[in-house]
Amino acid sequence: xxxxxxxxxxxxxxxxxxxxxxxxxxxxxxxxxxxxxxxxxxxxxxxxxxxxxxxxxxxxxxxxxxxxxxxxxxxxxxxxxxxxxxxxxxxxxxxxxxxxxxxxxxxxxxxxxxxxxxxxxxxxxxxxxxxxxxxxxxxxxxxxxxxxxxxxxxxxxxxxxxxxxxxxxxxxxxxxx
Amino acid sequence: xxxxxxxxxxxxxxxxxxxxxxxxxxxxxxxxxxxxxxxxxxxxxxxxxxxxxxxxxxxxxxxxxxxxxxxxxxxxxxxxxxxxxxxxxxxxxxxxxxxxxxxxxxxxxxxxxxxxxxxxxxxxxxxxxxxxxxxxxxxxxxxxxxxxxxxxxxxxxxxxxxxxxxxxxxxxxxxxx
Amino acid sequence: xxxxxxxxxxxxxxxxxxxxxxxxxxxxxxxxxxxxxxxxxxxxxxxxxxxxxxxxxxxxxxxxxxxxxxxxxxxxxxxxxxxxxxxxxxxxxxxxxxxxxxxxxxxxxxxxxxxxxxxxxxxxxxxxxxxxxxxxxxxxxxxxxxxxxxxxxxxxxxxxxxxxxxxxxxxxxxxxx
Amino acid sequence: xxxxxxxxxxxxxxxxxxxxxxxxxxxxxxxxxxxxxxxxxxxxxxxxxxxxxxxxxxxxxxxxxxxxxxxxxxxxxxxxxxxxxxxxxxxxxxxxxxxxxxxxxxxxxxxxxxxxxxxxxxxxxxxxxxxxxxxxxxxxxxxxxxxxxxxxxxxxxxxxxxxxxxxxxxxxxxxxx
DNA sequence: GATGAATGAGCTTTCATTCAT
DNA sequence: AATGAATGAAAGCTCATTCAT
Numbered sequence: 001x002x003x004x005x006x007x008x009x010x011x012x013x014x015x016x017x018x019x020x021x022x023x024x025x026x027x028x029x030x031x032x033x034x035x036x037x038x039x040x041x042x043x044x045x046x047x048x049x050x051x052x053x054x055x056x057x058x059x060x061x062x063x064x065x066x067x068x069x070x071x072x073x074x075x076x077x078x079x080x081x082x083x084x085x086x087x088x089x090x091x092x093x094x095x096x097x098x099x100x101x102x103x104x105x106x107x108x109x110x111x112x113x114x115x116x117x118x119x120x121x122x123x124x125x126x127x128x129x130x131x132x133x134x135x136x137x138x139x140x141x142x143x144x145x146x147x148x149x150x151x152x153x154x155x156x157x158x159x160x161x162x163x164x165x166x167x168x169x170x171x172x173x174x175x176x177x
Numbered sequence: 178x179x180x181x182x183x184x185x186x187x188x189x190x191x192x193x194x195x196x197x198x199x200x201x202x203x204x205x206x207x208x209x210x211x212x213x214x215x216x217x218x219x220x221x222x223x224x225x226x227x228x229x230x231x232x233x234x235x236x237x238x239x240x241x242x243x244x245x246x247x248x249x250x251x252x253x254x255x256x257x258x259x260x261x262x263x264x265x266x267x268x269x270x271x272x273x274x275x276x277x278x279x280x281x282x283x284x285x286x287x288x289x290x291x292x293x294x295x296x297x298x299x300x301x302x303x304x305x306x307x308x309x310x311x312x313x314x315x316x317x318x319x320x321x322x323x324x325x326x327x328x329x330x331x332x333x334x335x336x337x338x339x340x341x342x343x344x345x346x347x348x349x350x351x352x353x354x
Numbered sequence: 355x356x357x358x359x360x361x362x363x364x365x366x367x368x369x370x371x372x373x374x375x376x377x378x379x380x381x382x383x384x385x386x387x388x389x390x391x392x393x394x395x396x397x398x399x400x401x402x403x404x405x406x407x408x409x410x411x412x413x414x415x416x417x418x419x420x421x422x423x424x425x426x427x428x429x430x431x432x433x434x435x436x437x438x439x440x441x442x443x444x445x446x447x448x449x450x451x452x453x454x455x456x457x458x459x460x461x462x463x464x465x466x467x468x469x470x471x472x473x474x475x476x477x478x479x480x481x482x483x484x485x486x487x488x489x490x491x492x493x494x495x496x497x498x499x500x501x502x503x504x505x506x507x508x509x510x511x512x513x514x515x516x517x518x519x520x521x522x523x524x525x526x527x528x529x530x531x
Numbered sequence: 532x533x534x535x536x537x538x539x540x541x542x543x544x545x546x547x548x549x550x551x552x553x554x555x556x557x558x559x560x561x562x563x564x565x566x567x568x569x570x571x572x573x574x575x576x577x578x579x580x581x582x583x584x585x586x587x588x589x590x591x592x593x594x595x596x597x598x599x600x601x602x603x604x605x606x607x608x609x610x611x612x613x614x615x616x617x618x619x620x621x622x623x624x625x626x627x628x629x630x631x632x633x634x635x636x637x638x639x640x641x642x643x644x645x646x647x648x649x650x651x652x653x654x655x656x657x658x659x660x661x662x663x664x665x666x667x668x669x670x671x672x673x674x675x676x677x678x679x680x681x682x683x684x685x686x687x688x689x690x691x692x693x694x695x696x697x698x699x700x701x702x703x704x705x706x707x708x
Numbered sequence: 709g710a711t712g713a714a715t716g717a718g719c720t721t722t723c724a725t726t727c728a729t
Numbered sequence: 730a731a732t733g734a735a736t737g738a739a740a741g742c743t744c745a746t747t748c749a750t
Binding site: 366447448451453482483485486487489490493494497498500501502504505509512516519520522523526527530 | 666
């Protein structure tokens with residue numbers, strides 16, 4: 001998994017399985033003992049990274065707090081995770097656009113984002129997005145996060161400010177204030 | 178160009194040049210009479226599609242109007258173009274993440290988006306994003322547009338509503354109201 | 355012919371016919387109006403260059419002189435031609451090893467070398483090579499000339515000396531003195 | 532290596548890698564497991580053949596003998612090797628003029644020819660070629676050998692005689708007698 | 709289970725040659 | 730006669746996957 005992350009981060013989705021295997025310190029053939037196909041590996045990696053991202057972002061969520069406070073907490077940890085794991089982030093960016101990622105994998109990820117969806121649901125109550133499909137709101141939030149992360153990675157100097165500005169934007173979208 | 182759009186939309190960036198050529202009704206070799214490499218073809222297609230998108234969105238811009246009114250005009254046409262050209266839109270989504278797209282191509286596209294950047298600059302004046310890098314605001318707007326388009330393509334029934342909701346969100350982000 | 359010489363000298367036998375045509379300032383297709391195939395062009399060029407070389411070397415041959423004197427005359431002009439026409443020489447070196455050169459072309463060249471063969475015949479009379487096939491003696495002389503030319507082109511400083519040393523060697527081979 | 536020799540001898544340097552692989556009884560792709568590129572294969576073959584030729588020619592060299600005796604020994608074995616391995620000889624003739632052969636390969640070959648160069652150096656002492664560059668003498672000897680081999684292969688009947696006549700010629704060139 | 713050599717389908721690119729204009 | 734766009738066969742090389750050991 002870690003080897004695949006590194007290989008894909010540096011070489012893209014076209015990274016040969018041979019490279020991934022060598023990076024992992026195992027033989028060429030061993031890779032296929034654990035993954036039936038390259039696509040299977042990619043799917044597993046996708047789910048693992050996305051899940052890790054969601055889990056990390058949701059850890060320590062103040063259970064009784066206000067939605068905004070909770071959302072800020074999640075957002076901050078989300079950004080922190082991305083900043084701390086540029087390779088995972090880069091690999092994820094590639095995986096996001098791969099044709100090999102199956103609907104099942106997307107579904108699995110959605111599950112991991114369940115808690116975040118709940119939070120979004122609570123956050124948008126009475127807001128301007130209350131009637132939109134929740135999946136749309138989730139995707140939108142995600143897109144803004146990705147964009148912010150990309151920008152922040154490119155110019156880490158303004159990380160703090162930009163992260164805050166972006167959060168305000170998200171909140172304005174969802175809650176309308 | 179059209180053939181490449183179709184081929185890439187249906188088979189992804191990995192679409193063989195032979196398929197593109199056949200789709201265009203010319204021979205394998207003829208393709209390389211007009212494009213030195215496959216990468217050159219992809220770049221040209223990228224610039225063409227992006228430019229078409231920008232141009233179409235900006236056409237008939239009410240020159241003297243309010244920023245919000247102008248922005249809405251652009252947004253509407255942007256969505257309409259995307260809805261009307263699902264294949265171009267799908268091809269573009271693939272090209273956006275291709276490693277083959279050169280900095281020069283991105284630059285060429287930026288030029289085509291100049292008018293839109295201007296509009297954004299005026300729109301955000303005195304708003305909450307007035308101090309963020311303009312490129313960030315542009316990228317953000319773009320990301321929201323892409324997300325909206327993706328959703329709308331998947332569920333065309335709610336197109337009208339969703340398009341409007343999304344625009345309001347964008348405006349809230351930029352202008353803060 | 356001149357264009358082909360330049361193209362082959364710089365790009366080798368693999369020089370595309372398109373390059374030769376452009377070098378000649380004519381269109382792609384025009385080349386095939388005058389030469390049925392690329393091989394035909396190569397053959398014609400081979401014969402032309404070899405013939406020019408032989409003719410130039412034999413020009414002004416002192417008719418009544420001693421064989422050695424005549425041979426030296428030929429040798430000197432041969433070297434001079436090669437030094438003065440490095441591109442022709444380089445093209446010729448390539449053509450010499452081409453599979454495309456037909457037996458007919460080799461025959462045609464042999465004819466052009468008739469006078470030189472005569473001279474060699476007279477030169478070797480009573481010498482140690484009097485019983486060897488004349489064609490062998492001719493080929494041998496040629497090989498030594500080519501080697502000398504190649505060396506001289508690589509280090510033009512010692513041209514005079516080397517040319518003389520090589521001639522003495524040739525004469526020693528043929529006449530035995 | 533043997534397969535490449537056969538393929539190149541019969542089809543020239545343009546012999547497809549697919550043909551070489553099939554000749555070797557392995558698959559297309561396997562060839563590239565052992566040779567990074569076709570050029571790498573050619574280089575390796577060139578060095579192998581040249582080295583074999585040098586080694587074979589130098590084997591059993593009478594250590595204490597006269598230069599002429601030693602030279603004759605080498606010459607005889609050289610010719611014998613060439614006669615016995617017409618395919619290797621033919622492949623070598625092609626490789627000699629290939630642009631793909633690197634300077635490193637030529638260097639490697641030169642090393643293998645070191646003993647022969649030594650022998651030539653001793654042979655030409657006090658002779659008419661004592662002041663010429665040794666490399667020129669070596670190249671010249673080589674050229675005469677190649678020419679002789681070519682002729683002998685074409686007319687094997689006179690092999691013995693021609694080989695002897697050619698050796699005398701070489702010796703006359705080098706030692707002057 | 710682990711290995712890594714072997715595989716061969718598949719891809720991009722080149723170029724001699726043709727032929728309608 | 731001259732043109733040059735069109736052609737398509739052919740070539741080198743890559744890589745996911747298999748399988749005997």
